[in-house]
Amino acid sequence: MLTLHEAAGKLIVSPADAALRAAYFAALARFGASGTGLGHALLPELGHPLAFRCATPDVAAIARCVRDGFASFPLRSEPRRILVLGAGGGYLTVALARRFPEAELAAVEPLAPLVRLLLQNTAPYARIRAVQAAVWHSSSRIGPMREDGAGWSARFTDRLPLEARRLRAHTVPSLLGLLGWAAADLVVADFPAAAETLLAAPGPSWIGGLDALAIVRHAEPFGEQPAVLDPALLEDAPFGQGAFKVTTHGVERYAPIDIAERLAPRHLPVPRPRRLALIQEEPGVAPLRLEGVLREPWGFFLTGEGGFQLHAPAPGSTARALFARTLAGQTRLETGLAHAGPGGGKIRFTASLETEAGDIVATETRALAAGGSTRLVLGFPPAQGRHRAVLATAMEEGAASNAYAWGRFLGPVLA
Numbered sequence: 001m002l003t004l005h006e007a008a009g010k011l012i013v014s015p016a017d018a019a020l021r022a023a024y025f026a027a028l029a030r031f032g033a034s035g036t037g038l039g040h041a042l043l044p045e046l047g048h049p050l051a052f053r054c055a056t057p058d059v060a061a062i063a064r065c066v067r068d069g070f071a072s073f074p075l076r077s078e079p080r081r082i083l084v085l086g087a088g089g090g091y092l093t094v095a096l097a098r099r100f101p102e103a104e105l106a107a108v109e110p111l112a113p114l115v116r117l118l119l120q121n122t123a124p125y126a127r128i129r130a131v132q133a134a135v136w137h138s139s140s141r142i143g144p145m146r147e148d149g150a151g152w153s154a155r156f157t158d159r160l161p162l163e164a165r166r167l168r169a170h171t172v173p174s175l176l177g178l179l180g181w182a183a184a185d186l187v188v189a190d191f192p193a194a195a196e197t198l199l200a201a202p203g204p205s206w207i208g209g210l211d212a213l214a215i216v217r218h219a220e221p222f223g224e225q226p227a228v229l230d231p232a233l234l235e236d237a238p239f240g241q242g243a244f245k246v247t248t249h250g251v252e253r254y255a256p257i258d259i260a261e262r263l264a265p266r267h268l269p270v271p272r273p274r275r276l277a278l279i280q281e282e283p284g285v286a287p288l289r290l291e292g293v294l295r296e297p298w299g300f301f302l303t304g305e306g307g308f309q310l311h312a313p314a315p316g317s318t319a320r321a322l323f324a325r326t327l328a329g330q331t332r333l334e335t336g337l338a339h340a341g342p343g344g345g346k347i348r349f350t351a352s353l354e355t356e357a358g359d360i361v362a363t364e365t366r367a368l369a370a371g372g373s374t375r376l377v378l379g380f381p382p383a384q385g386r387h388r389a390v391l392a393t394a395m396e397e398g399a400a401s402n403a404y405a406w407g408r409f410l411g412p413v414l415a
Contacts (some may be wrong), residue, residue, distance in 0.1 A: 004031045008042040015044035025063055026365050034060035041066075046098075047284030047405075051120045052089065058117070061091045071095035073254050077211040078264035079103055079185035081288055083175070085135045086191030089117035090128075093215075096188070101274060101282070106179050108136035111154060124283040124332050129179065136169035137197050142165065155192055168173050168281040172198065172206045183209030190216040195258075212261040230236045273329035273382075278389055279306040281282075289322040303408060307336070312347045312393040312405035320392040324356075325414060327383040334377050335391065336410030339368040345399030351378045351388040361387070371406065389414060 007024040014020055014305045028041055032054050040049035040354050044276040050066070052058035060237035064070045071092060082104055084093045086106035097105055105128045109115050117130045122128040134142055134156060145157040158165065176184060187210060189198060194215050201209075207213065252259050279302060280286045292313055299311045300321070311320050337349045362380040393407035 003027050012042070012044045017210070018294045020217065021067070025067055027063075029059055032056075047282075048124045049273055050089075050091065050094070050212055051117050053113070053117070058089055059092075065091040065095040070257075071099050073214065073257050073259060074252070074258070075186070075212055076171045076187065076261060077267045079211060080267055081182040081184045082106070082186045083172070083179075083181075083188065084108065085172075085189045087118055087130070088114050088190065090121035091132070092188065092190060092346045093118075093122055093128060094125070094326065097122075097128055100155030101384070102129065105129070105185075106131060106175075106370075108133050108175060108179075110156075110259035121323070126281055129177070129181040130314060132176065133175065133178075133312060134167045134169040135172060135175065135191075135197065136167075137171065138380065139166070139171055139174055140169045141165040141167065142169045156320065176206065185209075185214075186214065188214045188216065210262070212259055212267040214256060215258045216259075217256040243289070250360055253328055267401060271415065273327070276327075276330065277306050278335075278391075278412040278414070279308060280326075281306055287324045289324075291320040291322065292317055293319045293321075298406070303410075304413060305409040307408060309340070309392065309408045310393045312395050312402050312407050314402050315395040315397075315399050318350075318392050318394040320390055321409075323389045323391075325387060325389060326385065327387050327414065329382045329384065330414045331382050332379045333362075333389055333412070333414055336375050336408075337366055338373040338408040339370050339406065340408050341370045342408040343370050344404035345401070346396035347405050348394045348396050349376070349394040349407060349413075350390075350394070350408075351376055351382055352392070353378065353383065355378045355391055356388065368407075373410075 004027045007027040011020045011024045024269055031039060032052065034054065040048055043066060051063055052062060068115050070208050075288050079100060081095055082100065082105045084096065084102050084105065084107045086313060087093050087109040090107055093105055093107040097103070107118055107122060108131045111119050111131060113284065115130065118130045122130050130390060136142060136158070140158045142156040142158045143160040147153040156167065160167070163263060163307070164218070170178070177296065183206065184224055192330060249260050249262055252261065290300055294311050300308065302308050310319050310321055333351055333353055335351060339347050345370050346367045348365055348367050350363060350365045353361040364376060364378045364400070366374060366376055368374065391409050393405070395402050395405060
């Protein structure tokens with residue numbers, strides 16, 4: 001146990017050290033094989049622990065998805081909505097969320113022990129929804145045909161007595177309906193017989209909205225050969241009934257994954273700077289400094305949905321929240337503004353971008369009366385390197401006091 005903690009501590013201090021990373025994963029594998037119960041992997045690039053079950057393939061799955069870049073398979077497209085079927089403990093889902101930082105993801109897993117892990121591991125990501133469900137070629141109820149205990153190679157069937165079919169099974173269209181999605185851009189299937197299940201006749205119309213379908217192949221513990229996505233499944237017959245056509249889609253194989261991808265994707269990657277939320281939405285800790293803020297509980301607090309209240313101090317003073325960020329081509333600071341007080345004088349809101357040395361790159365001020373709201377967009381030339389976004393409140397000149405000066409910044413982002 002101490003060895004694992006020591007290895008984690010050294011890796012956090014020196015995250016780019018390849019030898020320390022190898023040592024940490026070796027220690028993690030030894031710990032995972034040393035007993036039973038729940039453990040946690042601590043990796044500096046994630047900013048949150050990954051839960052795993054000892055004496056199961058979970059640690060190997062973490063290594064595959066996080067260390068070995070399993071989610072980095074080539075894609076022509078930039079998916080906006082990703083459906084992960086057979087999500088397990090969520091390791092591949094987390095890796096995909098990190099690869100596509102602006103995508104919305106749904107992780108679908110039928111087995112309760114893995115769903116518990118999935119909920120823990122995806123909870124830090126507001127963009128990920130975890131769904132306990134099974135995917136099937138028709139809406140039905142299914143039960144286990146066999147499973148390995150850890151749930152990683154469970155097989156299901158709908159040919160069991162009714163009392164043994166305890167899992168509700170959904171088709172992909174019904175899952176999309178549950179999610180409120182018209183379509184998914186990328187579907188990743190990581191379960192046995194995925195190709196046969198998803199592409200069974202009659203032809204699944206949901207495929208027509210896809211840019212890519214990825215079928216994961218991995219060694220079966222029962223001595224079976226890994227399933228391979230047959231290019232014949234893309235042709236008009238017998239599977240698919242034209243949903244996939246060789247003229248519009250092609251199959252590429254990257255061990256251990258097969259990808260059927262639209263030759264002319266609908267959502268091409270658009271070069272643009274990453275959106276940076278000032279109130280951290282993703283895992284990790286981002287710096288914040290407060291200046292001139294009232295000591296009372298209402299002086300500064302988070303309001304949810306990435307916003308915060310910065311109560312204006314007494315007339316003649318200014319309260320400031322400073323967010324240090326490393327920019328890579330961002331060109332604007334956007335935020336909603338609201339005077340949420342039931343009364344009181346006008347609040348002066350100011351948004352600025354400063355260099356690390358304190359030089360002002362751009363600044364803009366708006367004044368709002370009680371109950372007022374607006375949106376502020378501060379533009380500036382493409383910025384590179386370390387900068388500070390500064391959001392401030394003060395009472396408008398002539399205000400008698402700062403009573404009810406509930407100044408709120410709503411969802412401030414650099415983009």
